[in-house]
Amino acid sequence: MHTNRRIVGIVMLGALVLVGCSTSGTPQSGNTAQSQAPADSAEPSALAALDPCSLITDSEASRVHLKKSGPEKPPQGRGCGWDYVSGDVGDANGFSLGATIYDHLGVKDFNKSGMQVQQISVNNRSATQTYNGDVCSVDIPITDSSAVTVNVEADAEQRACQFANQFAELIEPRLPKV
Amino acid sequence: MSDNQDILGQINATEQGSAPQSVWAQAIGGPVTPQAQAVSAAGTQLLAAAKAGHFAVEPDYAKQLIAGIKSEVERLRGLARQVEQIQLPTQLGETPAAQQVAPFNMQVAVTGQYAFVPNHHLAIAALENMSQAIDIAMGNYRQTDDDSAGTYRRFS
Numbered sequence: 001m002h003t004n005r006r007i008v009g010i011v012m013l014g015a016l017v018l019v020g021c022s023t024s025g026t027p028q029s030g031n032t033a034q035s036q037a038p039a040d041s042a043e044p045s046a047l048a049a050l051d052p053c054s055l056i057t058d059s060e061a062s063r064v065h066l067k068k069s070g071p072e073k074p075p076q077g078r079g080c081g082w083d084y085v086s087g088d089v090g091d092a093n094g095f096s097l098g099a100t101i102y103d104h105l106g107v108k109d110f111n112k113s114g115m116q117v118q119q120i121s122v123n124n125r126s127a128t129q130t131y132n133g134d135v136c137s138v139d140i141p142i143t144d145s146s147a148v149t150v151n152v153e154a155d156a157e158q159r160a161c162q163f164a165n166q167f168a169e170l171i172e173p174r175l176p177k178v
Numbered sequence: 179m180s181d182n183q184d185i186l187g188q189i190n191a192t193e194q195g196s197a198p199q200s201v202w203a204q205a206i207g208g209p210v211t212p213q214a215q216a217v218s219a220a221g222t223q224l225l226a227a228a229k230a231g232h233f234a235v236e237p238d239y240a241k242q243l244i245a246g247i248k249s250e251v252e253r254l255r256g257l258a259r260q261v262e263q264i265q266l267p268t269q270l271g272e273t274p275a276a277q278q279v280a281p282f283n284m285q286v287a288v289t290g291q292y293a294f295v296p297n298h299h300l301a302i303a304a305l306e307n308m309s310q311a312i313d314i315a316m317g318n319y320r321q322t323d324d325d326s327a328g329t330y331r332r333f334s
Contacts, residue, residue, distance in 0.1 A: 060182070064189045069256060074263035081259070083252040084193065092306050093193065094248075096255030100263065134295040135262040153258040155302070159192070166189045170182065 046176040047146055048103055053080035055099045055148075055171045066097065077102045077149075095154035095163055099171060106145045122168045129161060136160035138168040140175060148175055214297040221304030221311075228311035234319035240312050247309045254302055261286075261294050 053071060061068060065085050072079035079100035086093045107128055115130045120138070128139045137151040150168045154160035227233060235243070286294060 060186060063186050065193065069252070072256075072260065074260060077263065079263075081256050083256065086193070094251060094255065096252065096259055098256070098259045098263075132262050132295070134258050134298065137262065149263075151259050151262060153255045153262075155299075159195075162192050163189070166185055166192060170185045170189070173181075 047101060047142055047148075050101060050174070050176075051080075052078050052099050052101050055080065055174055056082065056167070060170065069096075072098060072100070074100055076105050092155055095152055095160065097163065097167055098149075098151050099167070100149045100151070102147045102149065104145055105147060106143065107139045107141045107147045108144070110139060110147075120165070122165070123172045125172060127168065129164065131157055131161060134160075136164040138164045140168060140172060142176055210296045210300055211292060214300040217304045218300040221307035224311040225307040225314075228314035228318065231318050231321075233315050234322050235312055235315040236319055237316050240316035240319070243312050244309050247305050247312075251302055251305050251309075254298060254305075258295070258298055 053068065056066065058068075060066075061082060066082040067085050069081040069083055072081050077100040079098050082097045084093075084095045084097070112128075112130050115132045118129045120127050120129045122138065122140060125140060127141070130137050130139070135151050135153045136157065137149055140148045140150075142148060148171070150164050150171060152160045152164040152167070154163060
């Protein structure tokens with residue numbers, strides 16, 4: 001009997017330890033203001049909850065004549081696309097816009113060989129701009145192993161990169177802060 | 179948010195500005211296929227023919243054609259973005275495999291014999307020319323119609 005009580009006590013003590021561990025390890029979903037937490041463990045849940053199609057609201061899209069083409073699935077990313085509906089017949093001023101969330105891929109992991117690469121700032125957040133001869137991309141780091149990319153295809157580099165920078169500025173406030 | 183409205187205003191201003199003339203494959207440096215060159219030439223010739231009044235298109239049909247071409251251009255532009263994203267997660271480091279594969283991505287996109295980017299630009303330019311040609315041909319149809327109506331009135 002005395003031995004049984006001892007065993008029960010040990011089991012209960014073990015259960016309390018396990019509950020304590022799981023409680024302290026529970027992530028705080030939806031709360032990005034964890035300035036004391038390490039970036040890699042605090043931000044992934046906020047980024048994971050972000051829908052790329054919500055990075056530009058329907059009202060904003062309408063204001064700048066964008067038509068949402070819908071979700072996209074680039075390798076290792078989750079994206080959304082929009083098309084600019086221009087009034088001109090030839091569509092020479094048209095462009096295509098995409099926003100992609102990379103939950104497990106950082107800017108340092110991107111292969112940009114052969115592209116023009118520039119370090120830029122988006123709303124005081126360091127970012128990278130690249131151009132491959134057709135598409136201009138702005139890559140915004142979230143953590144070392146996650147990023148959000150805005151890319152634009154347009155008929156000229158200047159125009160493509162101007163749009164990519166402007167839409168990055170529009171989207172950036174909605175991204176988790178490191 | 180005023181910052182939000184400011185940036186939307188800037189985007190609108192960029193949209194209203196004209197696209198600067200871009201030099202296609204020559205500036206980028208990649209070769210174009212004979213097929214893409216042929217498509218580009220066909221678009222240029224169609225536009226010239228429309229401007230010279232050599233053909234007319236009935237307006238309702240013209241509008242359908244123009245809408246279809248615009249949809250195709252949008253598809254091509256979206257495809258270009260996705261081609262660019264394909265090469266991003268190539269994590270090969272400095273291995274011999276990386277030295278082979280990483281430049282190959284760029285060949286597929288820009289510099290190779292059948293590179294996507296320069297040929298894609300020509301295809302979009304050709305479609306844009308076709309769209310303009312059909313728009314002009316729609317005007318040619320109306321002109322022909324008006325001329326015919328005037329002839330009928332003179333003889334009625």
